[in-house]
Amino acid sequence: MIPTTMRAAVLAAPGRFELRQVPVPEIADDEVLVRVSRCGLCGTDIHIFKGHYSADRLPLIPGHEFSGHVVRTGAAARDVALGTAVTADINVGCGRCFYCRKNEVLNCPTMAQIGIHVDGALAEYVKVPASHLVAIPRSTPVEMGALVEPVSCIVRAVKKSRLRLGESVLILGGGPIGNLHLQLARAVGAAPVIVSEPNPGRADWARRSGADIVVSDPSQLAATVREATEGRGADLVIESVGLPVLYEQAFELVRPGGRVLAFGLTDADAQARYHPFKVVLGEIGLQGSVAGMGDDMREAMTLIAHDRVRLAEFAETVYPLARIAEAMDAFVNDRRINKIQIDMG
Template sequence: MSGLPSTMRAAVLVAPGRFELRSVPVPRPGPDEVLIRVRRCGLCGTDIHIFKGHYSADRLPLIPGHEFAGEVAALGEGVRSLKLGQTVTADINIGCGACFYCRKNEVLNCPDMAQVGIHVDGGLAEYVRVPASHVVPVPANTPVELAALAEPVSCIVRAVKKSGLRLGESVLILGSGPIGNLHLQLARRAGAAPIIVSEPNPGRAAWARESGADIVVTDPALLRQAVLDATGGRGADLVIESVGLTALYEQAFELVRPGGRVLAFGLAEPSARAHYLPFQVVLKELGLIGSVAGMGDDMHEAMTLIAHDRVRLGNFIETVYPLARIAEAMEAFINDRSINKVQIAL
């Protein structure tokens, strides 16, 4: 297409633990596809799993990156709803569009599902190609660095829906990293009370307090009593595991009230096994809900929340690296616990 360069810079994960900055062909959009000029792309926990070879290792070499935003750079044949230069992000979950799961907006269970930046090339490059149907317009005056956070916010939007969280219900959040903090913020927006956060990291514990947690517990030995004291001795209505540790999943079943629910959100190692007592699950009528990613309307709703300042995202855009320093950025994200989020500027 005229006006587009023939090559672009891209961070290619060529093997677990090894990025290469390469010049690769710019993808051309086919019918009903859009090419986005990426301006910001975030790193998240899933990217760490991919980087370490725990996930999508069979897809390497791969251009990761699924939290991106930028401008429409080219339109494929048949695309009428978007304009060149329009600021956009995208729903990364691409299914067949026709199967049982796609019809129910459970795209991750589609047998032909592929996620941009996880299974196919993503946003750690100057350009990324996506279906036009998956493009999410960014409202005017919304900065591109905030628009790039629509994907992680959408994950929490979906989790709130699936959890059935109701006004006045108590919530315990195990772990308050970036994802745990978003769980906290949207639980407040949904009317949860009280919200209890367990987070041993002092910086992240302070962040949870600033974000509106009613109770923050930094000593795991004190957590059980704190939960009981805050809930009339019952346990939490909803417990959210947002880290992905077996011990925390087991703890969740110990701290949920009879008749309550556990939301499984943290991505554990593929072979990890947690133990629970089926007798107690049946006797106490406990619920277990899994949720992992936002899709469809979840993305549009997340974008609306961001545009109307319903989530505080300042802490998520403090650490920015250029694409040329992607290996350093990933190393810092993995090892520096003072960093809440990393974005790559392109």
């Protein structure tokens, strides 16, 4: 029996979570109610927690990397079986505009992301449009479904970057997102794959994940990239941290005719300098990418179900919902932690 209220981690103000008993969401005819099993924390949650992003939406229940089971369906969603293990595409647009038709939902004028703009999954239940569900195969543990969303972001980034077999890749940042960039770059046949990461633990993680070269000393990065690419620079440079200084560095380390993939989310007012003269004469491309949506989610689920990405280390650190404040503090401040998931029990 579904209760009328649920436990939820409410971000009441920047830097302050409150565990509250709140109403279970009421669903529309085209929605389903999901009993949350796991919910991951990610860099976007840190931005929200610090008040850098979605501050106008507070109080808010964050949480957009989640998995669980369908426990209630709307009148128009009867084809969804109760008990189905699912995750979901969190990007909800109007479904009719120019951008939605092109699967560029983030640019839809009415777009809202579950857990970022509207209440999400750091709670016992979350409501989701039935059309946005992604089924988790029975052979895949349900907690792995909470990693489909971050993997889908990299799936889309690979498409946007037009990464090809045998191209060299430099990834600036070896955190969770940088690690996924590394894994998918290898999966599509990029070589060599170079990771720049000063944190010793994350540098070792990159090596375990198959990086061809890991650079821990920033002063050695330029020389290492030149040596590995016959002096040209990388075909593709991915900024996965969100620091203006790294964006500037990316343009210095990409080869003429290469591309820079802008992925790391900076503060809203951050600026980075580049040299238009070099970009024009070098025909350097710049491509932004931030979130997976639509088929990106289903393709990410397929990769996970067939063990094309190593995710065990993403699910090692698990906290209960009651310790959300402690979990967020650890995620923000403890650089030894790669990823945190919240277990709903």
